[in-house]
Amino acid sequence: MRIINIVNYKWRSLAMMLLLSIGLFGNAAQVLAHGDEDHGEAKPATATTTAGTVTRSVRLGDYEIMLKHAPLEPDAAAAGRLFITNFATNEAADNASPALEIESASGAVTQIAVEKMEAAGSYVARIPALTEGTYAIKTKLTYGGETDTATFSGVEIRYQEAAAAETSSSWTQTALMVLLFAVALGLFGGLAYFAVRVFKNKPLGDKTVSA
Secondary structure, eight states: OOHHHHHHHHHHHHHHHHHHHHHHHHHHHHHHHSSOOOOOOTTTTTOOOTTTOEEEEEEETEHHHHHEEEOOHHHHHHHEEEEEEETTOOOBOOOOOEEEEEEETTOEEEEEEEEEOOTEEEEEEEEEEOSSSEEEEEEEEEEEEEEEEEEEHHHEOOOHHHHHHHHHHHHHHHHHHHHHHHHHHHHHHHHHHHHHHHHHOTTTSEEEOOO
């Protein structure tokens, strides 16, 4: 009878640990899956360097267009750099004509002046002063009688102090997720050890079991 009780206790403990581990991993998966994701096949890419430069790039037909600018702040004009290259060879392209515009959440559209530079495929993009908010930059490229358009969504114009605070919060969330996975992995490790002991029928904490 003692052996049966011990085995039943082990199996109940094993089931509880398994349910707890599944719950932790399920919650972690939901956290990682959360976010505003675009699953389009040719979605534009956006990256920010440690120096704060924002780089936006997208392929339009046989070309790649890249826009670089500093973080945008309210009521302050900004100058960015626009580069057009051949997607296959990465060579500068001068046979395509670019145009940019920025659209507010309310639908108001403002043109971004694009000025040609001496270097092939290089332009200056003059972003006008706008109010704080979330915008979309539309990139148009005309070549060979055709025009392709791509949209960079989620363009933030805000004070950099607020942006820095949000970045700090994002790092905190990342640290919490790492800790959550570490705890879950520890539980799975303990679960695996416990399962081995159960299947080998070696009672934990009892050297001798008598009926």
